[in-house]
Amino acid sequence: MDSISSNCRFDRDLRWRTGVQLIPVVCKSSNGFKITKAALEEAYEKAQEANINVKGILITNPSNPLGTILDRETLQSIVSFINKKKIHLICDEIYAATVFSQPKFISIAEIIEEEEEEGNCNRDLIHIVYSLSKDMGFPGFRVGILYSYNDEVVNCARKMSSFGLVSTQTQHLIATMLSDDEFVEGFMAESSKRLAKRYNFIRNELSKVKIECLESNAGLFCWMDLRKMLKNPTLEEEMVLWRGIVNGVKLNVSPGSSFHCSEPGWFRVCFANMDDETMEVALKRMQMFVGKPKEEEMVVVERNKRSKSIILRRLGSFSSSRRTMEEAIMPPCILSPQSPLVSART
Ligand SMILES: Cc1ncc(COP(=O)(O)O)c(C=O)c1O
Numbered sequence: 071m072d073s074i075s076s077n078c079r080f081d082r083d084l085r086w087r088t089g090v091q092l093i094p095v096v097c098k099s100s101n102g103f104k105i106t107k108a109a110l111e112e113a114y115e116k117a118q119e120a121n122i123n124v125k126g127i128l129i130t131n132p133s134n135p136l137g138t139i140l141d142r143e144t145l146q147s148i149v150s151f152i153n154k155k156k157i158h159l160i161c162d163e164i165y166a167a168t169v170f171s172q173p174k175f176i177s178i179a180e181i182i183e184e185e186e187e188e189g190n191c192n193r194d195l196i197h198i199v200y201s202l203s204k205d206m207g208f209p210g211f212r213v214g215i216l217y218s219y220n221d222e223v224v225n226c227a228r229k230m231s232s233f234g235l236v237s238t239q240t241q242h243l244i245a246t247m248l249s250d251d252e253f254v255e256g257f258m259a260e261s262s263k264r265l266a267k268r269y270n271f272i273r274n275e276l277s278k279v280k281i282e283c284l285e286s287n288a289g290l291f292c293w294m295d296l297r298k299m300l301k302n303p304t305l306e307e308e309m310v311l312w313r314g315i316v317n318g319v320k321l322n323v324s325p326g327s328s329f330h331c332s333e334p335g336w337f338r339v340c341f342a343n344m345d346d347e348t349m350e351v352a353l354k355r356m357q358m359f360v361g362k363p364k365e366e367e368m369v370v371v372e373r374n375k376r377s378k379s380i381i382l383r384r385l386g387s388f389s390s391s392r393r394t395m396e397e398a399i400m401p402p403c404i405l406s407p408q409s410p411l412v413s414a415r416t
Contacts, residue, residue, distance in 0.1 A: 093117045094330040103136055107147050126158030132165040135329045135338035136293050137286030145181045161198045167205035169288040170266035193219035211240050268341045275353040279361040290342035297335030308334040319355035
C-alpha cells in the first residue's frame with residue numbers, strides 16, 4: 071500500500087520486476103492529503119477483499135508530490151498500524167533535507183526510538199531508504215542508502231547490491247565531500263533558502279491568476295490545484311487539461327493521476343531544476359494559460375516560419391505586441407530535455 075506516491079517511479083521500481091501490487095491509500099484535499107488511520111484501514115480492507123496479501127506500507131516523507139512532511143501523530147499512527155497488522159513499513163526519506171520552512175522534518179527513526187521505549191514497536195518491520203539524488207542534487211552518482219533494523223533485510227540487500235555497486239572513485243569523492251562539515255552545512259542552508267524563495271515566488275505568481283497550491287514546506291515542487299479548470303472532475307478531463315498545457319504553452323506539469331491521486335485536477339510543478347529567468351518565463355506562460363478571461367482572449371499558439379519559433383499570444387490584448395510577447399515568453403536559454411519547460415524553439 072502506498073500513500074500518494076512518487077509518480078510512476080514506484081510502479082516502475084517496485085512492480086515491474088517483482089510483480090508486487092501497489093494499492094493506493096486514498097488521501098483527500100479536505101484535510102491536506104493527510105494519511106489517516108481510516109484511510110489506511112480502508113486500503114487494507116480493500117486489498118483483503120481482493121485477496122491481496124498486504125506485506126507492507128510505503129511512505130515518502132517529505133512527500134513527493136505534495137511537498138509536505140508527515141507530522142509526529144501521523145507517523146505514530148502508521149507505526150502502530152503496521153505493528154498491529156504485523157506488516158513492514160518502508161520510509162522513503164529521500165527529500166529529508168529539502169525542508170525549507172517550519173515545521174521541521176521528523177524521521178521515522180525518531181519515532182521508533184520513542185515507541186520502542188514504550189514497548190510498542192517491532193524494529194524489524196521498519197526500513198528507511200535514502201539517496202543523495204535530491205538533497206545534494208546528485209542523481210547521476212547513483213548513491214542509495216538502505217537503513218534497516220532487520221538483519222535479514224540488510225543481508226539480502228548486501229547480496230543484491232553487488233549488481234549496482236557504487237564505484238570507488240565515487241565513494242572517495244562523496245566521502246571527502248560529506249566529511250567537510252562546513253561545506254555540507256553551507257550547501258544545505260543555501261539550498262533551503264533558494265527552495266523557499268522559489269516556492270514563495272511560484273505561489274505568489276500563481277495566486278495572481280487565482281491558482282492556489284497546497285501549503286507545503288519541502289521538496290523540489292509544489293502541488294498546484296487546477297480543479298476549477300476541469301469541465302468535469304474526471305481523470306479524462308485532467309488529461310485533456312494536461313494536454314492543453316503541454317500543447318498550448320509547452321509546459322509539462324505532472325498530472326495527479328500519475329501519482330495515483332484520487333482527485334482529478336491536481337498537478338505537480340517542479341521548480342528547482344531551472345534558472346530564475348526560465349522560471350519567470352514558465353510562470354508567465356502558466357499565467358497566460360490559466361488567466362484567460364474570455365473565449366476570444368484564449369492563448370493561441372502559432373508557428374512563425376521565418377523565426378522558427380512558436381508564438382503565443384492572447385487574441386485582442388496581445389495581437390499588436392507580438393514581438394514583446396514573444397520575448398516575454400521565450401526561454402532565455404537552451405534547456406535540458408529533462409526540463410519541465412519544453413523548449414519552444416524548434
Ligand atoms: C520519492 C522518491 N524516491 C526515490 C526516487 C529515486 O531517486 P534516485 O533513483 O535518483 O536516487 C525519487 C526520484 O524521483 C523519488 O521522488
